[in-house]
Amino acid sequence: MASVTYENVTKSFGAVEVIKGVDLNIQDGELVVFVGPSGCGKSTLLRMIAGLETATSGTLKIGDRKVNDVPPKERDIAMVFQNYALYPHMTVAENISFGLKLRGMSKTERREAAQKAATVLGIENLLDRKPKELSGGQRQRVAMGRAIVRDPAVFLMDEPLSNLDAKLRTQMRVEIRKMQHRLGTTTIYVTHDQVEAMTLADRIAVLEGGYVRQFGTPDELYHNPANKFVAGFLGSPAINFLPANLQGATLELPGGEKVKLASERLPGARDGEQVEVAVRPENIHIQRDSATLPEGWASWQAEVSLVEALGSENLAYTRMGEHEVTAKITDNTSIREGDTCTFAFELSRAHLFHSSDGTLLSSGAKA
Numbered sequence: 001m002a003s004v005t006y007e008n009v010t011k012s013f014g015a016v017e018v019i020k021g022v023d024l025n026i027q028d029g030e031l032v033v034f035v036g037p038s039g040c041g042k043s044t045l046l047r048m049i050a051g052l053e054t055a056t057s058g059t060l061k062i063g064d065r066k067v068n069d070v071p072p073k074e075r076d077i078a079m080v081f082q083n084y085a086l087y088p089h090m091t092v093a094e095n096i097s098f099g100l101k102l103r104g105m106s107k108t109e110r111r112e113a114a115q116k117a118a119t120v121l122g123i124e125n126l127l128d129r130k131p132k133e134l135s136g137g138q139r140q141r142v143a144m145g146r147a148i149v150r151d152p153a154v155f156l157m158d159e160p161l162s163n164l165d166a167k168l169r170t171q172m173r174v175e176i177r178k179m180q181h182r183l184g185t186t187t188i189y190v191t192h193d194q195v196e197a198m199t200l201a202d203r204i205a206v207l208e209g210g211y212v213r214q215f216g217t218p219d220e221l222y223h224n225p226a227n228k229f230v231a232g233f234l235g236s237p238a239i240n241f242l243p244a245n246l247q248g249a250t251l252e253l254p255g256g257e258k259v260k261l262a263s264e265r266l267p268g269a270r271d272g273e274q275v276e277v278a279v280r281p282e283n284i285h286i287q288r289d290s291a292t293l294p295e296g297w298a299s300w301q302a303e304v305s306l307v308e309a310l311g312s313e314n315l316a317y318t319r320m321g322e323h324e325v326t327a328k329i330t331d332n333t334s335i336r337e338g339d340t341c342t343f344a345f346e347l348s349r350a351h352l353f354h355s356s357d358g359t360l361l362s363s364g365a366k367a
């Protein structure tokens with residue numbers, strides 16, 4: 001097992017810089033997820049640790065060892081990809097332990113190692129089957145098994161579940177989490193799926209355009225996003241952004257609602273500045289009685305344009321001024337399309353970002 005370190009790492013393909021100075025310190029035994037939209041550089045970042053791409057500048061370390069110039073085979077890593085090629089003529093056991101044969105292990109030792117890995121993955125009863133006799137999920141487990149038997153210092157996984165259907169993906173996600181806990185092997189897992197990132201990771205690195213926008217626990221990123229990008233990327237349904245104008249300590253929200261902010265919320269804000277008020281759907285409530293709201297709440301009246309009933313909760317789609325707003329209603333009050341309701345949120349729960357560059361003005365309190 002080992003830590004993994006990126007120190008001011010860049011990568012260019014020709015004249016195009018796709019990784020723009022990344023610093024990350026992944027601890028021994030940690031499961032870190034790289035997440036971000038397609039093309040942001042996740043695979044490139046992973047492949048540099050694997051040795052499949054060379055860093056243009058900066059330092060890559062596995063443990064205390066600088067690996068920039070170490071050949072992939074000598075890095076003590078095992079990779080699992082989206083497209084795992086199993087040998088069709090070999091059994092599951094042979095597929096899992098094939099790499100060990102190359103290392104000169106005896107047949108008995110290999111069988112034992114395959115058995116152990118298969119047990120971790122719950123496929124110990126499939127060892128003598130051929131790949132064509134397996135489901136997609138079972139095949140993916142065999143590919144994982146192949147990585148496990150190598151007992152590497154680091155697992156590198158690049159979208160390993162993308163080829164599976166949604167239900168199986170959820171199930172395998174849980175399996176990977178359990179496996180990683182059991183083995184305690186440092187793991188870097190790449191995905192574009194924020195739900196996968198949130199549920200799997202000890203810590204998440206959110207990437208955008210070759211930059212790490214934030215690195216932290218799922219809880220930190222969700223409740224204390226460092227910028228507008230991270231706030232908008234994590235969470236489903238997505239956080240609501242309400243463009244507002246700041247006059248002194250007064251926010252003018254879309255539709256004209258004016259609310260006063262606590263002055264400690266506004267360090268470094270410029271008078272007359274445009275800001276983004278970011279509110280999670282679960283922090284927007286429907287106010288049933290017309291009793292006056294406590295201080296520090298913003299409220300407005302609007303029509304519910306659509307309701308999505310998800311069983312344990314309802315999503316209510318509405319507007320504030322011209323802006324679409326989604327509210328997640330978890331109490332069992334009935335709401336119907338066409339109803340006019342009073343929507344409200346507590347200002348202290350909203351994050352404020354500068355509209356100009358998306359940087360944080362002040363963070364909202366955790367719900």
Ligand SMILES: Nc1ncnc2c1ncn2[C@@H]1O[C@H](COP(=O)(O)OP(=O)(O)O)[C@@H](O)[C@H]1O
Pocket residue numbers: 013018036037038039040041042043044045
């Ligand atoms: N071998 C390559 N040659 C040129 N450009 C590449 C190469 N590999 C990746 N890129 C570019 O680098 C950027 C990051 O790619 P990648 O790391 O694969 O993104 P992600 O995995 O986040 O989708 C993309 O713009 C991609 O087109």
Ligand SMILES: [Mg+2]
Pocket residue numbers: 042043044
């Ligand atoms: Mg990729």
